[in-house]
Amino acid sequence: MKKLVLVSLFFVTSIFLAACGGGSSEESNTSEGETTIKVAAWNAAANALTDQIEGFNKKYPDIKVEILQVDPEYSKVTPALAAGTGAPDIIQTQARDFPAFLNKFPDQFVDLTEKTKDYQDKFLESSWESVSKDGKVYAMPWDIGPSALYYRKDLFEKAGIDIASIKTWEDYIEAGKELKKAIPETTMTGYTNDFDLYEVFLNQLGGTYVKDGKINVNSPESKEALLLQKEMKDEDVAISVKDWNGRITELNNEKIASVILPVWYAGTLQHSVEQQAGNWGIVPLPAFEEGGNTQANLGGSILTISKQSKNADAAFKFIEYVLTTEEGQTVMLNYGLFPSYTPFYQSEVFKEYNDYFEMEVYPFFAGLTSNIEKMDHGPIMLDATKPVNDMIGAVLEGKDVDKSMETAATSISKTTNLDINE
Incomplete structure (x- = not known):
């Protein structure tokens, strides 16, 4: 052998x-x-x-x-x-x-x-x-990947939603309910059993995969990130989309009114839903509590x-x-x-006005980098991706959050030989 x-x-x-x-x-x-x-x-x-x-x-x-x-x-x-x-x-x-x-x-x-x-x-x-x-x-x-909330200005206006009123994720969920009432065929956002969404929320909360050299996916921050994803699904403000292309299809069909993703998704919108130019706005992420952190990195x-x-x-x-x-x-x-590389933020090309979003996109995202929490991924991510994805899927299916986190942490521990934070 x-x-x-x-x-x-x-x-x-x-x-x-x-x-x-x-x-x-x-x-x-x-x-x-x-x-x-x-x-x-x-x-x-x-x-x-x-x-x-x-x-x-x-x-x-x-x-x-x-x-x-x-x-x-x-x-x-x-x-x-x-x-x-x-x-x-x-x-x-x-x-x-x-x-x-x-x-x-x-x-x-x-x-x-x-x-x-x-x-x-x-x-x-x-x-x-x-x-x-x-x-x-x-x-x-x-x-x-500084992250933000991309939203359809025209659909929000049609539903009577003032984007300035969305200060927290609970506000976002309530706005999603109002959107659904006003435009039944449209949902606030989409998810794909979403590792990306989990990581955005976890980073925003100051959570981390490894803490003090120990596996930390069973932390209070991890639990809060998972519960928010579950609440979005349960309140019907987030629909399941098959994959990357599935989200684009739903955007083109006006089934989704907002996207929670980093700066790199701006290019996807411009090239994949070009007919919606002028209808998209970008604002910072809602906070978990009013006045809380609105910054996170993904990727x-x-x-x-x-x-x-x-x-x-x-x-x-x-x-x-x-x-x-x-x-x-x-x-x-x-x-x-x-x-x-921050010196580039002062260049003219970086500061260019974007007609699609009707704003200076990159300076806006540069302003979302000042308070990004450090996230210790530790030496585990080559082995942790599948257990974390399974954990997210289990929670979204209604399984116990604490047990799902414990299962993921145990699986990662067996592979990496790292201890688990209690």
């Missing part, structure tokens, strides 16, 4: 090694004086990085960049890290997942503490949380350099260009990737 496992791992790693072009210094150079770096990323992030190459090569003509389109489940990356060979020079991970990478693959990432020391005050403070361990920095923060990625890289200095130059220059961040913004 051990031989079979080793052969399987070798086979998977060999495939990825071939895609990366190998890890030796000879294989890293395509011609004399020219260095090649490989970057693993997915979807819009990979496309944004591809569009960076032309500008980067104007500054560094001798560094060739190849973007490897991989999956967000890391199936092409983790075998190479586990084997210690075949990894690309630069790897994208979700910010919430990187602490788990540092735990599962120690000594596989370059220490960037010295290289990033001049940038410590140029990125949002909360963005350094996931890339640091034991006082050292192992990745550069990339984008973040965001980082860029790290593999210790297997023979060209770590060249790799950092690429990261530095795409994340700390106006040219690089302008490309990112074109793909809806909101920067955690």
Whole structure:
């Protein structure tokens, strides 16, 4: 059995090694004086990085960049890290997942503490949380997802709802009931057994997945986040939508009047429901109690350099260009990737007026970053996503909240060997 496992791992790693072009210094150079770096990323992030190459090569003509389109489940990356060979020079991970990478693959990432020391005050403070361990920095923060309430101005007006009156989530639920009475075919929002909604609420409440090194998904904040989702469903102000595309279908059919998601959803609305231009507004999240916190983050990625890289200095130059220059961040913004690099907030492109929303969208979201609570995802998220999703689903189905949290915490504990906070 051990031989079979080793052969399987070798086979998977060999495939990825071939895609990366190998890890030796000879294989890293395509011609004399020219260095090649490989970057693993997915979807819009990979496309944004591809569009960076032309500008980067104007500054560094001798560094060739190849973007490897991989999956967000890391199936092409983790075998190479586990084997210690075949990894690309630069790897994208979700910010919430990187602490788990540092735990599962120690000594596989370059220490960037010295290289990033001049940038410590140029990125949002909360963005350094996931890339640091034991006082050292192992990745550069990339984008973040300040969250807000997108709402249909025309539908709210038709239902007689004043958006300024929605100060708390209870106000939001009551407004949803009024909306349903006035426009029976339309519901306040949609959910997809919603991990995203749970994380927004948890972060807004100051909750965390890990606290003091122990699993914390059974916390009071977790319970409050789950109960709010359950109340929205029970009060019929949130309908179930199948998936990402299902939400878009319902938006186009005017079945949903608001969306609780981060800045990156602005691009989705503009491109997927373009006929509703001028009808959408954006306001801060309602608070859990009047005067409470209205800020939360959802999503965001980082860029790290593999210790297997023979060209770590060249790799950092690429990261530095795409994340700390106006040219690089302008490309990112074109793909809806909101920067955690704060100097870019002063650029003219960042401040541009948006005709679709009839407002300056990015400065508005920049104003929703000042009080984002730090969230410790700990080294568990590669193992915690399914138990947390199961926990949310169980609560929405009417199962006991405390028992559902206990089940999730126990499942994560068995996989990660971490204790559970009592």
